[in-house]
Amino acid sequence: MSSIIQLLPDHVANQIAAGEVVQRPASVVKELLENAIDAKANDVKLIVKDAGKTLIQVIDNGVGMSVTDARLCFERHATSKIRLAEDLFDLSTKGFRGEALASIAAIAHVELKTKQDQEELGHHIVIEGSKFISQDVAVLPKGTSFLVKNLFFNIPARRNFLKSETVEMRHIVDEFQRVALAHPNIYFTLIHNGSEMFNLPASNYRQRIVNLLGGKTNEKLVPVTEDTEIVKISGFVGKPEYAKKSRGEQFFFVNDRFIKSGYLHHAIMNAYDGLLKEGNQPSYFLYLQVPPNTIDINIHPTKTEIKFDDEQALYAILRSAIKHSLGQFNVAPVLDFERDPNLDTPYEYKNKDSDSPTIQVDANFNPFIEDKPVRNNNNSYASSGNYTKRETANSWESLYVDLRKDTAEVESISFESEEVTGSFFDNMEVENTTSRTYQIHKKYIVSSIKSGMLVIDQNKAHQRILYEQYLTNITVKHASSQQLLFPLELYFSREEIQFIKELQPSLENTGFIFDNIKEDSIQIGGIPVSIQESEVSILLEELINGLQHNIPESTFSLNDGIAKTMAKSLAVKTGTYLAEIEQENLVNGLFACKDPNVSPFNKPIFITISVEDLDKKFAL
Structure with missing residues (x-):
């Protein structure tokens, strides 16, 4: 053989x-x-x-x-x-x-x-x-x-x-x-x-970060330094208010080699505990120097993952260093037990009582005495105060003459009496017969149908409506825009600017108007009608974050991804109160869609409960 x-x-x-x-x-x-x-x-x-x-x-x-x-x-x-x-x-x-x-x-x-x-x-x-x-x-x-x-x-x-x-x-x-x-x-x-x-060009760490990611990055950075026997840490972390949905600006370097470490990332997130909005990610550019014999860099073919001898100590040092930096630069609140001696009471005044302020009152002051002297009938000035008081009293009584007339007119006005035509439950019964939809827990909309009732998830329903609307606008290239009185200027990294340039044609078809795109910023002169100005930056960040990790291969996939991201970002959220007319419009808009059964992400939008199912529940 x-x-x-x-x-x-x-x-x-x-x-x-x-x-x-x-x-x-x-x-x-x-x-x-x-x-x-x-x-x-x-x-x-x-x-x-x-x-x-x-x-x-x-x-x-x-x-x-x-x-x-x-x-x-x-x-x-x-x-x-x-x-x-x-x-x-x-x-x-x-x-x-x-x-x-x-x-x-x-x-x-x-x-x-x-x-x-x-x-x-x-x-x-x-x-x-x-x-x-x-x-x-x-x-x-x-x-x-x-x-x-x-x-x-x-x-x-x-x-x-x-x-x-x-x-x-x-x-x-x-x-x-x-x-x-x-x-x-x-x-x-x-x-x-x-x-x-x-x-x-050759520079320091801070300038290199700014040259790569844009000039506005400089004001976001907080320096981090720590020197111990185990590790020497240097670099920068981002301020919490500049945190984004994406994780693109997160870099770990160990002995000048880029690595990925979920364990160390968790230490950083722990240091930011209570400072970030839910779902946001901080930026960080951290350089760790450790003895070469304390790490193993050959556990991964691309050497982007390494193994440390003492991960727990490294975790604690990194977390403590970042917390200290955030507190030192007044980014995070810290407990400060030091007193300012300038605010202390001087020693010589310590046992003295405070003096009460003195108040001087003029006993002869009369606010009703006129400054100008009053003439009498004999063309002589009155020297006595009696005549002045009488004249003043007569003038005060004249102030109420017109007021009595107005009061009489008001009393003569007749009001319609409100008659109670029915009981409280009768009114509720009338409303029930006229109302078509109801909202439950600000999350679901209930509507009656012939066979029973319909329970609709308001968030997923609105996602489907917006998704088909935006996809149609992008495909047909016809969408309405609202002009901004002042152009909106947003700042992004150079990589994100390149990504926005790729998205620009599709975004313009949805209603965006880009006035100018620079190396690290964009100017927007118009936005779609259904978007608020405050939502633009959040929407663009979610677009970049969503499509960076799932980059489409074709134009249709790109347009589909944009429509899905915009629909998810702008759809009415769970916990939002909807008026009755809004509920009805949402239900009508849903069943006018081509596929009202599932959301853009293939999740069910509504369920039906038949009368037979309800009867079975009560028959138990």
Whole structure:
């Protein structure tokens, strides 16, 4: 019987390894950027075409490679950071060349141009699908240039699984931002299809965050610092009033490497306890420095998840540091037991009684005495006060003359008497016969039908009505707008601005009017008729948050997602009182829809209870 197990050829093994390392173009970007950083470069340029499907090029001014290193970096199991098995648990670099380059070269056309500073000439190597095509000497500047073309050219099935250009480019931008935030001392540039997306000069951590996310980010940041034997924490957290629904601005860096940690995220949420609205997420950019031998970064293929030796202590330190920062900068209320000595009573006045204020009263003051002297009949001024008092009394009595006439007129007016035509229960019976709908617990609407009664969820019913309305407006491209007296200016990060630009045509069909879109802000001159001005920012945030994590592949899916998000955000909420006319309009609008049975999210909108079911309940 022949053997079943056999060794795979190198090119096949490389392609299998590439499936683990290179999932999409963003994986190549991550590896090449990290290699450039380990090469001690201070200027890194990323050039991308067609979201990395056609071209990915990373150019750096690092130390370069010798001819031997240039050939060895494409071999399997070649690395610069591991010599012994114990080195896996004491890593201080990201891996200078090697490891992933063999996998990348197995599924793409790769060109390497590199030159060391002390050498006069550099080296140019071309590889296609793990096969060396050429190796030449060339005149090159100091540093290294990796050019990856036609990704997955020899694996068509894998290439077909790639998403749209918009989706893949968003993943590339995510990887670029993570590397750029971890290394603010390096000049980064990102160019896509010939246009510059990011130009980030070398700066400090705070300025790098502002350059990436927009100028208004600066006023949102609260610095965090803590230095212990276990961990050294630095970075920034966002103020609670700027929290958003999305989790896009949350970054953890451990030893300058981006990670994801639900455990540490819970520590931050615990520090914000009582400061955030329900469902909101704070922004944070936290840099943790720990001894390399206290973490394991190889528990995940992409190294975005790591394991700490003492997670509980790290949790407590991180939570305490953030709470302290929020309190120190008057973001959160804190208990302050220190007294202001300036507010204390002076010592010499401590035992003295307070003096009561003195009040002076003029006993001769009479408010009814006129200032001007009164003439008598003999053309002499009266010197006595009796005549003045009598005249004053007569003048006061004259004030009531007209008032008596008005009172008599009022008394002559007759009012209609209200007659009670029936008892309280009779009135209720009349209302029951005329009313068609009822609201229960400000959540459900009950309406009678021939076979029994109908119980409708008011929130889901309104979602269905708005969903079909917005979807029709987007498709037909005809919607009413209300002009704003003053344009509404909203601020977003650069990534969110790019997303809004993609949504702009569909949003304009629903009634939005965009006056101007800048790098970090937008101006809105008109909004749909059914939306309040205060709801616009919340709606756009929910649109971005909902569609960022579920990016549609087609225009119809995008329009459908917009209509669903707007309907969910603007539908009448549970707990809202509806007048009888509003209830009837909601019921009529629901059954005028094409599909009144389920909400846009496939949840039942109403249930029917027949008379037979009610009879059975009472027959028990």
